[in-house]
Amino acid sequence: MPAAHSRRLVSLALAPGEDFSAALEQVWADGDAVLPIDPFAPKAATDRLLAAMRPDLAVEDDVALVIATSGSTGEPKGAQLTHAALQSSIDAAHERIGREPGDVWLSCLPWHHIGGLQVLLRSRRLGIPLVVHDRFDVERFVGADATLTSLVPTQLAALLDAGVDLRRYRAILLGGAAASESLLDRARQAGAVIVTTYGMSETAGGCVYDGRPLDGVEVDVTDDGRLALRGPMLMCGYRLRPDLTAQTLIDGWLVTNDLGRVAADGPVEVIGRADDVIVTGGVNVVAGEVATALGTHPAVVDAAVIGIADERWGQRVVAVIEAGTPTPSVEELREWCRALLPAASLPREVVVVDAMPRLASGKVDRLALGRTVSNR
Numbered sequence: 001m002p003a004a005h006s007r008r009l010v011s012l013a014l015a016p017g018e019d020f021s022a023a024l025e026q027v028w029a030d031g032d033a034v035l036p037i038d039p040f041a042p043k044a045a046t047d048r049l050l051a052a053m054r055p056d057l058a059v060e061d062d063v064a065l066v067i068a069t070s071g072s073t074g075e076p077k078g079a080q081l082t083h084a085a086l087q088s089s090i091d092a093a094h095e096r097i098g099r100e101p102g103d104v105w106l107s108c109l110p111w112h113h114i115g116g117l118q119v120l121l122r123s124r125r126l127g128i129p130l131v132v133h134d135r136f137d138v139e140r141f142v143g144a145d146a147t148l149t150s151l152v153p154t155q156l157a158a159l160l161d162a163g164v165d166l167r168r169y170r171a172i173l174l175g176g177a178a179a180s181e182s183l184l185d186r187a188r189q190a191g192a193v194i195v196t197t198y199g200m201s202e203t204a205g206g207c208v209y210d211g212r213p214l215d216g217v218e219v220d221v222t223d224d225g226r227l228a229l230r231g232p233m234l235m236c237g238y239r240l241r242p243d244l245t246a247q248t249l250i251d252g253w254l255v256t257n258d259l260g261r262v263a264a265d266g267p268v269e270v271i272g273r274a275d276d277v278i279v280t281g282g283v284n285v286v287a288g289e290v291a292t293a294l295g296t297h298p299a300v301v302d303a304a305v306i307g308i309a310d311e312r313w314g315q316r317v318v319a320v321i322e323a324g325t326p327t328p329s330v331e332e333l334r335e336w337c338r339a340l341l342p343a344a345s346l347p348r349e350v351v352v353v354d355a356m357p358r359l360a361s362g363k364v365d366r367l368a369l370g371r372t373v374s375n376r
Helices: 018-029 043-053 083-097 114-126 138-143 153-161 181-189 242-248 287-294 330-338 366-374
Strands: 009-012 033-036 063-069 077-082 105-107 130-132 148-151 171-174 194-200 205-209 218-221 226-230 253-262 268-273 277-280 283-286 300-310 314-323 349-352
Touching: 009 018, 009 043, 018 033, 018 114, 043 063, 043 077, 063 083, 063 114, 077 083, 083 114, 083 171, 083 205, 105 114, 114 130, 114 148, 114 205, 138 153, 148 153, 153 171, 153 181, 153 300, 181 194, 181 300, 218 253, 242 253, 268 287, 277 300, 277 314, 283 287, 287 300, 287 314, 287 330, 300 366, 314 330, 314 366, 330 349
Parallel strands: 009 033, 033 063, 105 130, 105 148, 148 171, 171 194, 314 349
Antiparallel strands: 063 077, 194 205, 218 226, 226 253, 253 268, 277 283, 300 314
């Protein structure tokens, strides 16, 4: 009898487009799995990713896709997703947003991130026409004939700043990073239909839309305040890291590093990251919660919060903001937040930047943020 096929992990360092789509189809037809790689990444970053993912080693049964995550802050992890998980995510997403005659997806996110790749996979599974942009560009976006798209907040802000009419999109999925209330208000006042999404590579993308779990998704909160997720779209584990898998997948639940709340009537609220807790004067402050409060100030365009070492307080709360005119002072922002936050959470310092440093996924680049504050 012929030897059983040893399933391979095939890396694809291709820009979004027909070449990537064709290569993906061939890899899956061969029974293998795909590792998408940023084609524009520095060689050192690619080498580090490949060293962690070890494409030379066989892939576990049923794994279709390995998405690298957290490579900017430490050793890359590979979230392993099966075909069934991907299909569950796709079907649940379209069950929520619907499907109408004439729908066309526009892809303008990188395909080495799950949010971008899922646009291709939704089109592929459901036969919905797809327009592909290999990179985000406001002028190209204006010329695209589409009804559905996925964006990160920085892209949405750029489109609004340019006065782009977004009303022809019947749904714009917005994820990758938290969106400020001011940005959401601007978009909705402009007539855009925004669907905020929460999820991650480990959940095959967004699994909570507008605060409501997709069909088949359960959300709970652990004793230490972390959100836990369960559903058919979860990863089956991290590639070659049974230790991390055991810490993250517990009794069928994915225990995240996101702190959150689940209201009695169901809405899920993400308030920050467990690893973004600032301990100041012996009090725990959730950085994301402070950033959200700052974002409600009319002169704050975008906000992030970090803790900086302080002899007196242990850490002091520092706000980094993009601001309109006039730029609010630290005293004004503290007073604004006083009605929303405990006293320990009020920022003791404000750093104004021209643009918030962000990763390609849209998340705040916290390493660059720390350098910005340290070098001011």
